[in-house]
Amino acid sequence: MSNIVTHSHGNKKGSNSLKVVVISLLVIVVLLFGLNFILSKQNKNSAEVVTKVGDARYTKGDPNAKIKLVEYSDFQCPACSIFAKVFPEVFNYINGKYGSTTLSLTYKHFPLVSIHKNALLSAYSSEAAKEQGKFWEMHDLLFGNQEDWGEALDAKAKIEEYAKNIGLDMPKFIADRDSDVTKDTVNRALIEATKLELDHTPTVYMNGEEIKNLSLSAKDIQKIIEDKLNGAAASSTNQ
Numbered sequence: 001m002s003n004i005v006t007h008s009h010g011n012k013k014g015s016n017s018l019k020v021v022v023i024s025l026l027v028i029v030v031l032l033f034g035l036n037f038i039l040s041k042q043n044k045n046s047a048e049v050v051t052k053v054g055d056a057r058y059t060k061g062d063p064n065a066k067i068k069l070v071e072y073s074d075f076q077c078p079a080c081s082i083f084a085k086v087f088p089e090v091f092n093y094i095n096g097k098y099g100s101t102t103l104s105l106t107y108k109h110f111p112l113v114s115i116h117k118n119a120l121l122s123a124y125s126s127e128a129a130k131e132q133g134k135f136w137e138m139h140d141l142l143f144g145n146q147e148d149w150g151e152a153l154d155a156k157a158k159i160e161e162y163a164k165n166i167g168l169d170m171p172k173f174i175a176d177r178d179s180d181v182t183k184d185t186v187n188r189a190l191i192e193a194t195k196l197e198l199d200h201t202p203t204v205y206m207n208g209e210e211i212k213n214l215s216l217s218a219k220d221i222q223k224i225i226e227d228k229l230n231g232a233a234a235s236s237t238n239q
Contacts, residue, residue, distance in 0.1 A: 047205075047208030047209070048208075049192060049195070049196065050070050050196070050205045050208050053070075053106050055130070057130050057133065057135050058106050058107045058108070058130070058135065059104055059105065059106045059107075060091065060104060060105045060106075060107075060136060061091065061095065061100075061103055061104030061105060062100065062101040062104050063104060064101065065101055065102055065103050065104035066098075066101065066102050066103075066229065067094070067102060067103045067104070067206060067207060067225055067228060067229065068104050068106065068206070068207055068208075069103070069104065069105045069106070069204055069205065069206055070105075070106045070108060070204070070205040071083065071105060071106070071107055071108065071202050071203070071204050071205075072108045072109075072110040072193050072196075072198055072201060072202065072203040072204075073107060073108070073109070073110060073201050073202045074109075074110055074111050074112045074116060074119050074123075074201045074202075075111070075119065075122035075123060075126065075139075075142045075143065075146070076111075076112070076116035076117075076118055076119045076122060076146065076150050077112065077116065077119075077201040077202065078146070079201065079202060079216060080143065080201050080202045081143045081144075081146045082216045083202045083204070083214075083216055084139070084140070084143035084144075085143065085144075086216060086217065086218040086221065087105060087218075087221075089218040090103070090218050090221045090222050090225070091103055091105065093218075093222055094222065094225055094226075098229060102229070103225065107135075107139065108189055108192070108193070109123045109126075109185075109186050109189035109190065109193075110189070110190065110193040110198060110201055110203070111123045111186065111190060112201060113190075116150070117151070118149065118150060118151070118152070118155045120186065121155055121156060121159065122142050122149070122155075122159065123186045123189075124177045124178070124182050124183065124186060125138060125142070125159045125162075125163070125173075125177050126138045126139060126142065127176065127177070127182045127185055127186060128163070128168075128172075128173045128174075128176035128177035128182060129163065129166070129168060129173070131172070131176045132168050132169060132172065132173065134166050134167075134168060137166045138162065138163070138166065141162040141165070141166065142159070142162070145158075145162065160173070160174070202214070206224070206225070206228060207228070211224060
């Protein structure tokens with residue numbers, strides 16, 4: 001009798017152990033599903049933040065282009081300057097080969113104020129130029145002359161010369177550059193970059209996804225874009 005009783009208790013223990021294992025597995029599955037849901041939602045929200053553009057004047061090319069690049073950048077960043085110099089080649093090549101609505105670039109401010117003393121000044125100056133419809137002209141001058149104004153004590157005077165060279169109304173330029181509205185605009189852009197946990201410039205997104213290990217070679221950037229275009233074409237053909 002004792003053997004039968006002991007054997008019966010063993011089955012209950014085995015059954016209970018099995019239940020614990022099954023419940024544990026179910027809990028793990030639920031947790032993994034929930035984590036995946038949260039991460040996918042965060043990624044979706046991040047993509048929406050990246051691709052949201054409040055003012056079309058920050059965008060070069062068709063705002064509804066098939067390939068939308070978004071660059072978080074600092075006018076005093078040397079790597080950003082290289083990107084600014086190679087991108088026109090990429091832009092002309094892609095839009096020349098695939099059509100004028102293929103590629104666009106949107107600029108977003110991410111001034112690295114802790115290491116670049118004139119990062120804010122340059123961002124404010126580009127905003128002031130934007131108010132007169134010449135954001136990209138100032139963009140090109142700031143990056144093209146970065147070594148001239150970047151660490152200069154008279155950076156403000158140098159940048160004002162660029163503003164004169166592109167025909168800006170100087171009293172308006174200076175007023176806009178120094179306005180609270182401009183400072184708030186750049187600050188909000190900086191907060192956005194911080195929320196995305198960005199830690200370097202340039203950080204470039206393609207259709208909402210960050211381009212990892214970004215090469216600053218025009219040919220390499222062109223290949224990334226063409227791979228994306230060819231992948232989209234192949235996916236469309238298979239459907």
